[in-house]
Amino acid sequence: xxxxxxxxxxxxxxxxxxxxxxxxxxxxxxxxxxxxxxxxxxxxxxxxxxxxxxxxxxxxxxxxxxxxxxxxxxxxxxxxxxxxxxxxxxxxxxxxxxxxxxxxxxxxxxxxxxxxxxxxxxxxxxxxxxxxxxxxxxxxxxxxxxxxxxxxxxxxxxxxxxxxxxxxxxxxxxxxxxxxxxxxxxxxxxxxxxxxxxxxxxxxxxxxxxxxxxxxxxxxxxxxxxxxxxxxxxxxxxxxxxxxxxxxxxxxxxxxxxxxxxxxxxxxxxxxxxxxxxxxxxxxxxxxxxxxxxxxxxxxxxxxxxxxxxxxxxxxxxxxxxxxxxxxxxxxxxxxxxxxxxxxxxxxxxxxxxxxxxxxxxxxxxxxxxxxxxxxxxxxxxxxxxxxxxxxxxxxxxxxxxxxxxxxx
Amino acid sequence: xxxxxxxxxxxxxxxxxxxxxxxxxxxxxxxxxxxxxxxxxxxxxxxxxxxxxxxxxxxxxxxxxxxxxxxxxxxxxxxxxxxxxxxxxxxxxxxxxxxxxxxxxxxxxxxxxxxxxxxxxxxxxxxxxxxxxxxxxxxxxxxxxxxxxxxxxxxxxxxxxxxxxxxxxxxxxxxxxxxxxxxxxxxxxxxxxxxxxxxxxxxxxxxxxxxxxxxxxxxxxxxxxxxxxxxxxxxxxxxxxxxxxxxxxxxxxxxxxxxxxxxxxxxxxxxxxxxxxxxxxxxxxxxxxxxxxxxxxxxxxxxxxxxxxxxxxxxxxxxxxxxxxxxxxxxxxxxxxxxxxxxxxxxxxxxxxxxxxxxxxxxxxxxxxxxxxxxxxxxxxxxxxxxxxxxxxxxxxxxxxxxxxxxxx
Numbered sequence: 171x172x173x174x175x176x177x178x179x180x181x182x183x184x185x186x187x188x189x190x191x192x193x194x195x196x197x198x199x200x201x202x203x204x205x206x207x208x209x210x211x212x213x214x215x216x217x218x219x220x221x222x223x224x225x226x227x228x229x230x231x232x233x234x235x236x237x238x239x240x241x242x243x244x245x246x247x248x249x250x251x252x253x254x255x256x257x258x259x260x261x262x263x264x265x266x267x268x269x270x271x272x273x274x275x276x277x278x279x280x281x282x283x284x285x286x287x288x289x290x291x292x293x294x295x296x297x298x299x300x301x302x303x304x305x306x307x308x309x310x311x312x313x314x315x316x317x318x319x320x321x322x323x324x325x326x327x328x329x330x331x332x333x334x335x336x337x338x339x340x341x342x343x344x345x346x347x348x349x350x351x352x353x354x355x356x357x358x359x360x361x362x363x364x365x366x367x368x369x370x371x372x373x374x375x376x377x378x379x380x381x382x383x384x385x386x387x388x389x390x391x392x393x394x395x396x397x398x399x400x401x402x403x404x405x406x407x408x409x410x411x412x413x414x415x416x417x418x419x420x421x422x423x424x425x426x427x428x429x430x431x432x433x434x435x436x437x438x439x440x441x442x443x444x445x446x447x448x449x450x451x452x453x454x455x456x457x458x459x460x461x462x463x464x465x466x467x468x469x470x471x472x473x474x475x476x477x478x479x480x481x482x483x484x485x486x487x488x489x490x491x492x493x494x495x496x497x498x499x500x501x502x503x504x505x506x507x508x509x510x511x512x513x514x515x516x517x518x519x520x521x522x523x524x525x526x527x528x529x530x531x532x533x534x535x536x537x538x539x540x541x542x543x544x545x546x547x548x549x550x551x552x553x554x555x556x557x558x559x560x561x562x563x564x565x566x567x568x569x570x571x572x573x574x575x576x577x578x579x
Numbered sequence: 580x581x582x583x584x585x586x587x588x589x590x591x592x593x594x595x596x597x598x599x600x601x602x603x604x605x606x607x608x609x610x611x612x613x614x615x616x617x618x619x620x621x622x623x624x625x626x627x628x629x630x631x632x633x634x635x636x637x638x639x640x641x642x643x644x645x646x647x648x649x650x651x652x653x654x655x656x657x658x659x660x661x662x663x664x665x666x667x668x669x670x671x672x673x674x675x676x677x678x679x680x681x682x683x684x685x686x687x688x689x690x691x692x693x694x695x696x697x698x699x700x701x702x703x704x705x706x707x708x709x710x711x712x713x714x715x716x717x718x719x720x721x722x723x724x725x726x727x728x729x730x731x732x733x734x735x736x737x738x739x740x741x742x743x744x745x746x747x748x749x750x751x752x753x754x755x756x757x758x759x760x761x762x763x764x765x766x767x768x769x770x771x772x773x774x775x776x777x778x779x780x781x782x783x784x785x786x787x788x789x790x791x792x793x794x795x796x797x798x799x800x801x802x803x804x805x806x807x808x809x810x811x812x813x814x815x816x817x818x819x820x821x822x823x824x825x826x827x828x829x830x831x832x833x834x835x836x837x838x839x840x841x842x843x844x845x846x847x848x849x850x851x852x853x854x855x856x857x858x859x860x861x862x863x864x865x866x867x868x869x870x871x872x873x874x875x876x877x878x879x880x881x882x883x884x885x886x887x888x889x890x891x892x893x894x895x896x897x898x899x900x901x902x903x904x905x906x907x908x909x910x911x912x913x914x915x916x917x918x919x920x921x922x923x924x925x926x927x928x929x930x931x932x933x934x935x936x937x938x939x940x941x942x943x944x945x946x947x948x949x950x951x952x953x954x955x956x957x958x959x960x961x962x963x964x965x966x967x968x969x970x971x972x973x974x975x976x977x978x979x980x981x982x983x984x985x986x987x988x
Binding site: 180181182183184185186187188189190192193194195196197198199200205206207208209210211212213218222225275276279281282283284301303322324380382441442444447448449450451452453455456457459460461462465466467468469470471472473475476479480509510511522523524525557558561 | 591592593594595596597598599601602603604605606607608609614615616617618619620621622627631634767769770772773787789791792800802850851853856857858859860861862864865866868869870871874875876877878879880881882884885888889918919920931932933934941943961964965966967968970
């Protein structure tokens with residue numbers, strides 16, 4: 171199945187916002203076994219949308235459109251779609267009921283603008299949007315599909331897997347694709363690529379290996395299409411063998427989801443004490459619903475006084491060894507355990523940058539410690555030269571290590 | 580001047596990489612006063628590139644292409660361009676000299692692959708690339724321009740401003756654009772749109788108003804082109820009047836950058852105590868370099884015991900009013916001031932969701948308090964139905980309110 175993606179919005183063409191919807195949709199379509207043959211971004215006008223739609227309909231079996239649906243956009247996409255499908259806009263009572271349910275907690279917010287969102291091209295199947303007021307729309311003509319989704323990434327990220335992909339699978343049952351994702355930790359992409367050279371040389375030509383690096387880990391994806399699907403289990407086993415000795419997991423869960431699942435299962439309580447990560451570890455942990463069952467709390471001890479007064483770090487040690495030191499990391503982790511009452515705690519103290527680096531402790535130096543009922547240990551890391559990546563990598567590394575220690579306890 | 584952008588690469592269509600070149604180029608063209616009328620991403624084949632090129636050449640005066648130039652891409656773009664301009668590929672001695680200079684420090688690396696990079700369509704003007712081995716190419720036909728740039732963002736980010744924009748300015752001297760951004764807080768997009776209806780009705784047709792919503796704020800952008808540039812100051816003043824009574828700033832800084840600048844200037848110290856935001860406020864504050872000069876630290880008091888033992892929240896009040904209450908929010912903020920020694924502190928306690936909501940305190944209910952030398956105040960908010968947005972909105976709202984209180988103190 172060939173797919174085309176159209177994203178609509180003057181703000182994309184002005185360069186004001188980065189179009190992330192296209193990548194998200196392309197990635198999901200790739201996983202489904204579809205071929206995205208074109209992505210196009212056009213402005214908020216009927217003529218541009220119609221022209222893009224006509225062009226895409228010629229080269230693709232499925233066209234996915236995002237944007238131009240909000241109350242302030244004059245519903246330009248709906249008008250263009252109605253024209254394209256030679257139909258009119260009609261009030262849909264079912265969609266209005268969805269809107270009433272969406273605004274149930276705050277009915278006053280359901281204003282005249284929102285009400286127009288229940289007016290849709292007559293021939294479409296509305297797709298219920300639980301994350302916002304613009305519903306998705308599914309159209310069919312001559313066996314080809316057009317899907318319209320909201321421009322807000324958060325809403326498209328909900329609607330595509332919930333309402334669109336299952337329908338596409340039904341419509342195109344021959345789509346076959348199988349893939350296996352690996353998440354590999356603690357090794358740079360280039361080194362991993364060198365290590366996997368022999369594996370790649372023997373890999374069947376109809377199975378593709380992709381590298382997807384993130385701060386703190388590299389994701390590997392083995393993809394097989396059509397007939398090659400049968401060969402995937404063997405390739406997966408071979409890749410597992412090639413990764414022996416490295417730290418990796420099968421699957422593409424985020425670090426925080428993976429860690430949350432482990433902590434939930436283990437039934438132990440954790441806490442954190444953060445200096446250079448500035449609250450990011452706590453944020454990652456609490457981004458997962460249900461975190462309150464194992465996460466008691468955290469201290470962001472940015473100032474030395476907070477390290478001393480709240481976490482009980484020894485003032486002399488701070489002066490002698492500096493804030494970025496094994497001693498301080500250990501005392502921070504122990505302090506977090508003590509003040510929160512958690513069984514385990516992780517701490518970070520480092521030089522996030524861009525300033526504050528010295529020859530002995532350059533930007534990217536981070537001490538991480540984990541404390542538990544049987545004592546505490548600390549390790550020194552050298553991450554990156556940029557603040558954002560240092561915070562990201564230190565947080566992921568600290569969280570994973572904390573969970574490993576809890577697992578072994 | 581109308582522009583079209585074409586990005587070439589299978590990895591874009593597979594969703595493996597996010598196309599950031601298009602946004603970068605569009606933003607720079609917008610600043611120049613040009614209209615980007617289309618962005619398109621196509622695969623690594625001659626046919627797809629030619630078809631995109633022909634389509635773009637019809638609707639635009641300038642076409643900017645990135646990608647398909649590297650030695651491993653078989654120089655697919657150069658072949659397509661040579662065909663499009665009815666010319667042949669020829670060795671360019673000037674470009675070869677640039678390559679020799681680029682590899683001067685390591686001449687052994689100037690291999691056969693790189694040498695092919697001096698072979699270009701005969702009719703183009705080569706654009707010197709100081710950041711890589713693939714040069715840019717400038718073509719003209721019938722007063723229209725085609726520019727080819729490397730796919731590596733870092734190289735395009737160098738070549739576009741250094742070699743392309745000055746030439747475009749020369750070619751299209753009438754280009755002119757001016758814009759003004761507003762950041763408006765605490766009002767949903769639909770409500771803001773209703774409020775600005777009268778303003779929009781009187782807005783000159785050649786000035787455009789765009790809405791760019793984010794969690795916690797809506798950005799408005801007034802854009803004037805060509806002759807209309809002169810009218811922008813009046814439209815800006817009128818929009819400011821239309822926004823009277825709302826909380827807004829002129830400019831497009833992120834909330835955290837804006838707050839950081841204010842706090843740096845005010846020279847006061849701050850801290851936070853977070854329950855439902857789970858460390859996200861601390862993370863936002865510490866994401867800005869230099870935060871240590873005003874941010875002392877924070878407590879993520881997820882468990883009630885941490886609220887009681889670390890922040891000194893009264894156990895009786897917790898039991899009587901619940902964790903999500905004015906009393907607890909106030910005591911958390913005061914506790915954060917006390918334990919960190921900061922002059923001001925902000926606190927959050929709420930129901931982030933998806934679970935934990937009750938009829939009296941539904942998901943999205945958040946109490947925020949700010950404490951300072953002259954006492955503490957708390958306010959109740961009802962944000963959203965989803966965890967991620969609740970955390971985002973509560974964090975932005977809390978941070979802004981904290982800064983407002985510090986400003987007034």
